[in-house]
Amino acid sequence: MKTIAIIPARGGSKRIPNKNIRSFNGKPMIAHAIETAKSTGLFDEIIVSTDSALIAEIAKQYGASVPFLRPAALSDDYTGTGAVIKHAITWLEERQYVFDRVCCIYPTCPLLTAALLKQGYERLSESPHLNFTFSVGFYRYPVLRALKLNEHGGVEMLFPQNVSARSQDLASIFHDAGQFYWGKTQAWKEGRPMFSDHTGIVELPPYRVIDIDTEDDWKIAELYAALVHERKFD
Numbered sequence: 001m002k003t004i005a006i007i008p009a010r011g012g013s014k015r016i017p018n019k020n021i022r023s024f025n026g027k028p029m030i031a032h033a034i035e036t037a038k039s040t041g042l043f044d045e046i047i048v049s050t051d052s053a054l055i056a057e058i059a060k061q062y063g064a065s066v067p068f069l070r071p072a073a074l075s076d077d078y079t080g081t082g083a084v085i086k087h088a089i090t091w092l093e094e095r096q097y098v099f100d101r102v103c104c105i106y107p108t109c110p111l112l113t114a115a116l117l118k119q120g121y122e123r124l125s126e127s128p129h130l131n132f133t134f135s136v137g138f139y140r141y142p143v144l145r146a147l148k149l150n151e152h153g154g155v156e157m158l159f160p161q162n163v164s165a166r167s168q169d170l171a172s173i174f175h176d177a178g179q180f181y182w183g184k185t186q187a188w189k190e191g192r193p194m195f196s197d198h199t200g201i202v203e204l205p206p207y208r209v210i211d212i213d214t215e216d217d218w219k220i221a222e223l224y225a226a227l228v229h230e231r232k233f234d
Contacts, residue, residue, distance in 0.1 A: 002099040011052030032110035051075035109179040111208040131187035136174040137209035
């Protein structure tokens with residue numbers, strides 16, 4: 001069974017300029033994703049989909065393939081990940097590449113590990129009914145007891161029916177960790193929904209979950225990385 005990784009990395013980051021290739025712990029951010037993918041031993045090919053010649057060159061230096069530059073129509077702020085992955089799959093299949101599993105790995109996940117990627121692959125492979133598996137984080141404070149300010153500036157519960165509920169009695173709630181998405185090739189091509197009964201999750205430990213969109217996020221990610229390295233967390 002052949003598998004490929006596709007790392008979508010466009011060059012137009014606005015909130016953190018050059019985010020995908022900015023140095024993080026001594027190497028370009030995207031290098032961490034490439035090296036983690038390589039260390040799993042799962043992938044027949046690791047491909048970077050980018051519109052940037054500079055990102056392409058750096059990706060190649062760290063062992064990824066960049067067989068095409070992504071068209072401008074798929075490189076704006078509004079293009080979804082699914083369209084980018086589908087484009088890459090179509091491009092490869094038109095050139096006789098054959099593969100059964102595709103893993104989208106975001107380029108800004110320096111805390112991701114090979115073991116977590118393998119969990120996603122194993123769950124997808126062992127469960128015939130699944131189309132996808134992806135990484136999630138756990139909301140550590142119970143969202144079902146969340147508060148909001150009302151129109152008078154006062155405080156009220158977002159879900160007032162839970163005012164007397166114990167947190168341990170409430171449902172666990174997760175969020176998309178934005179790190180990886182395993183899927184069957186056909187499911188990607190058909191644009192099947194990611195959030196459905198045919199999707200499984202891989203829960204990440206909280207110290208490996210950070211969405212890097214601002215300079216403060218970047219600093220937090222560096223602190224997490226230093227902690228993981230110092231304490232040798234799994």
